[in-house]
Amino acid sequence: MVDLAESTKMAVKTLTANKLRSALTMLGIIIGNASVIAMVGIGQGAQRYAAEQFESLGPNTLFIIPGNDGGRRGGREVPRTLTYEDAQAIASQVPSIAAVAPQIQSQQAAVYGNRDTNATVMGATPDFSVVRSFPVEQGRFITDEDVQRRTRVVALGSDLANTLFGTTNPIGQQIRIRNISFEVIGVMEAKGAFLGTNQDDVAIIPITTMASQITGNVSLYGTEVTFISAMARDDQSINAAQFQISNLLRLRHRIVNTDDFTIQTQRDALTIVGNVTGALTIMLAAIAGISLFVGGIGIMNIMLVSVRERTQEIGLRKAIGASQSDILSQFIIEAVILAVIGGAVGTGIGVGGVSLVGAVTPLQAGVSPIAIVVAVGVSGSIGLFFGVVPAKQAAKLDPIVALRSA
Amino acid sequence: MQTIIRLKDVSKVYGEGNTEVKALSAVNLTIQSGEYCAIMGPSGSGKSTAMNIIGCLDRPTSGRYDLDGIDVSRLSDDDLAHIRNRKIGFVFQQFHLLPQLSAMENVMLPMVYASVPLEERSHRAEEALTRVGLGNRLNNRPNQLSGGQQQRVAIARAIVNRPVLLLADEPTGALDSKTTEEVMEIFAELNASGMTVVMVTHEADVASQSRRVVWFRDGQVLHDHLDPADLNQRAIAAS
Incomplete structure (x- = not known):
């Protein structure tokens, strides 16, 4: 051989x-x-x-969405069941939660001088910046006082600020959203795209201002929100938080059978x-x-x-x-x-x-x-x-x- | 004197039943060491079959064949391959050199299968090529050599493993008369130095240079002649 x-x-x-x-x-x-x-x-x-992308949404984040999977799969309209009051209840009664950020979202035209553009307008609370790891780069973010007093202030995403103002300093300027004047109080840090959606093309205003002056819709239960993000204290308490929020909302919504909300953790989304x-x-x-x-x-x-x-x-x-x-x-x-x-x-x-x-x-x-x-x-x-x-x-x-x- | 080839009652049958063809029937043939023997016969006489059996390319259906004292009539294919490698040097009508290899590499090929160490291989190949007069053509490819030179490379390849038998099948069939003479001279020289040569040929003048002619007809040995003097006459008579 x-x-x-x-x-x-x-x-x-x-x-x-x-x-x-x-x-x-x-x-x-x-x-x-x-x-x-x-x-x-x-x-x-x-x-x-x-x-x-999902990690960039913020660590230990839970998303509470109105409706449930089954309903949405059937193509029915999402029931508007989550309210600002739900979010406040979660913040005050769920111990494993560090911060809660309810959010109302709507596509609106934003105008400055002769420039206008279509932007995502978000009604949010001060905790939004914390929960979603979305800090301010220039100026300030919405405060509790803004929320209480329904002030007409706005924090702009970096892209939107750039589109509307170019090289002009936007802080202190007035922009118009749905023909209502808002004072620019801050510009957010650039966050990049999330699954192809530009996260920097946003205008963030106090959630109360949003509810009363832009979207205006109040559901049977209170001030309707698009969804609620919540941040657990640490990654060990995510499951506990999910359980506790679920129980609280069932009680508040008097649910016997099917939940009218869905809680998704970042981990679920990742899976x-x-x-x-x-x-x-x-x-x-x-x-x-x-x-x-x-x-x-x-x-x-x-x-x-x-x-x-x-x-x-x-x-x-x-x-x-x-x-x-x-x-x-x-x-x-x-x-x-x-x-x-x-x-x-x-x-x-x-x-x-x-x-x-x-x-x-x-x-x-x-x-x-x-x-x-x-x-x-x-x-x-x-x-x-x-x-x-x-x-x-x-x-x-x-x-x-x-x-x-x- | 040592016996190299001993065929005893060797028969070869192809096919079965109605299609049975008897290529060889009870052939007895003994060739001694140092002989120069030509095998002749018309086509269909059984000389090719005899050649294949002598060359260990085929096994007899019955009878016994001893090559250099070893009974090879019942060996396996791989054992026969080993015997061919060590005991027999083949020279074919069509040379059968590998075109992608140089003369040296062609000659070294049998030693590759004999697991000869590399250094010894090239040394022995050079020696063999020098012996057939191609010491200055070592690195030429076959297509850079004439027909006579190619056949000489093939002869060098046949002798390089120091076989006990040089078996040539129509070695001059593809050569002109001048190169035929060159090649025949080499066979004569090799035989003179003690190599046993068996050559199948249909050319009477080629056979006449041997010292013994075995004539086949109808699967049997018709003549076994030690003096080829009157060979030409016989050849004419037979054809």
């Missing part, structure tokens, strides 16, 4: 003697591997991106996002895996042709003393070399593609070293797997017949 180094040398010699064919054979594996690496890398990047992007990654990887499989079949195809073409060579090798296993290993090694080199080149291209995506999009796409090892290992195994059939065919050739074949 010829040793491995010798067989490898022979295989390399044969492969380099037929460069074009070797390259074309590798192409399938190159494309397959590049797409596996790229798809998994980009998928994981998307997963990380989504996770970061959902993780599941979705994870499934997406698996799907992408499966599609790419199919092309890797097709690449393997390509190798088998070319190797079968190669065995037929090299019948005389095989006959000669057998005549001068090559055993069946010598021939078998020679052809398998050829297939494995093609697959491994193809795999390495494909991985290189895949990594390049992933870093390109990372450079031009907000996705922090990256390829783990394990993925590379696995990809090259898998393509090597594919070479082994698809090399066996042609190699066996070569090994079984009768030297007499093989030598006579023209």
